[in-house]
Amino acid sequence: MKPVLTLPLLIGSLILLSGCNSSDSKANASEATPSDGDQTSVQLGPRPYFLINDMDEGDLKSALQACESKPQTPSDFSIAHRGAPLQFPEHTRESYVAAARMGAGIIECDVAFTKDRELVCRHAQNDLHTTTNIVAVPELNAKCTQPFVPADAASGTPAQAECRTSDITLAEFKTLNGKMDAFDPDAITPEAYLGGTADWRTDLYATKGTLLSHRESIELFRKLGVKYTPELKTPVVDMPFEGDYSQQDYARQMINDYIEAGVRPADVWPQSFLLGDVIFWVNQFPEFGEQAVFLDEKPNDPDNISMAYMEDLTRQGVPILAPALWKMLALDGNQKIVPSEYATHAKAAGLDLIAWTVERSGPLNSGGGWYHQSISSAINNDGDTYTVIDVLAKDVGVIGIFSDWPATTTYYANCMGL
Structure with a gap:
């Protein structure tokens, strides 16, 4: 494999949690859509x-x-x-x-x-319940193979859900927000079920997932x-x-x-x-x-x-x-x-x-x-x-x-x- 020598300018001025290292050159900021002629530097962070x-x-x-x-x-x-x-x-x-x-x-x-047989980017056909907010969207949760079911502490039954890309159309898929891949098995509400992110990861950048x-x-x-x-x-x-x-x-x-x-x-x-x-x-x-x-x-x-x-x-x-x-x-x-x-x-x-x-x-x-x-x-x-x-x-x-x-x-x- 041959290295790519340049990287077109990214949309906006994304700043990673890890920040810029002193050896990194400064990236140009732009609100425009990147074009083949634009260039920017690699930023590795700490x-x-x-x-x-x-x-x-x-x-x-x-x-x-x-x-x-x-x-x-x-x-x-x-x-x-x-x-x-x-x-x-x-x-x-x-x-x-x-x-x-x-x-x-x-x-x-x-x-x-x-x-509707459109192709989308997901790690699995049946991971929407852990990688998106679908269970908290009532009209789409209802279309899931297994809509959200709250945990039952009395019986020791964990929360359940299974939502597949093939359960919804591309247009419906595009209305969802991506999140860190996780869930809370003890959740009694759909909103709580969206939690559970591993403590060595972070939800800092999970406020928006397009x-x-x-x-x-x-x-x-x-x-x-x-x-x-x-x-x-x-x-x-x-x-x-x-x-x-x-x-x-x-x-x-x-x-x-x-x-x-x-x-x-x-x-x-x-x-x-x-x-x-x-x-x-x-x-x-x-x-x-x-x-x-x-x-x-x-x-x-x-x-x-x-x-x-x-x-x-x-x-x-x-x-x-x-x-x-x-x-x-x-x-x-x-x-x-x-x-x-x-x-x-x-x-x-x-x-x-x-x-x-x-x-x-x-x-x-x-x-x-x-x-x-x-x-x-x-x-x-x-x-x-x-x-x-x-x-x-x-x-x-x-x-x-x-x-x-x-x-x-x-x-x-x-x-x-x-």
Whole structure:
């Protein structure tokens, strides 16, 4: 992946919670819609420096510290996972703009479909009840697969709701406000149910979350000067939807949005957890299929880490494999983080690799949670984020890393010349 060297001016003068670092150049402020000729600087804020200062002493820490005054530019190595959801409501305009400001060269729109078969940016087809205010909008809550039901303390029954993009139309979807992905299981009112944000995240930027259709995300990303990695979300409804909207119709529609917008295939990394979607793109849209990404969530049992498994993927035409980062990492006899057998076999089979997701586990002082499960005994401070990134980049050889806070990966990419 080649770094993008400039970033078009963002709408307005967004200022991140993390603020500007002294090494950042000042951004121009404008109320106008960004154009291809406008430019602005990358602003990382204090978090990368906080993580570096928290690292164990060693060569990597010294190398990263030596880059503190280096100018920052966007990098395709830095992939924004749902925008910048560590602090901004995911898959909202505000989250995407924040990610671009932090130098993400590629931004993700997870793609789901509405009742009228329009494509929108949501992490799951059935997450509107936790990522938007839908349960507090009576006329739309009533359309949910499971409208809000309050908790019953007497029986110990938690609050319930399930609201799908396919429950409502695009026009109705656009009236909703995005929020931090959370809910309060003890809520007895819809308004209380909207709470529950993890204490290591924040609701500071959740006062406004502008939802986007897939086509609107394409236009926004073009203006921001970033590239695209749409993920076709696995439907929770039976397909064909309503009897005549098939999985292939859905997969085709997503790619056609880029074709109709005149986006270069080389700027798009379409993703899916369904191998059939990836093979469909490889065969039906070969130019887009060259960068199709298979999101692999299979357990690390012997059959799923073997050379035979990896070679079978390459025979079917899969170019890029993207597992959770823990699947590509292991510990040697000295408790040093090293590439796993899975990663070694994937590279030997000729597969490119992308990792997900750093900055999603909260503080790492207790092992790093699910995303670091294969190396948890070697994770004991927030600075270990950079140790993980370094092993993924240098030893595993990934071509990009998803992050919930792209400033972290942008800093590493610039420091290491990626």
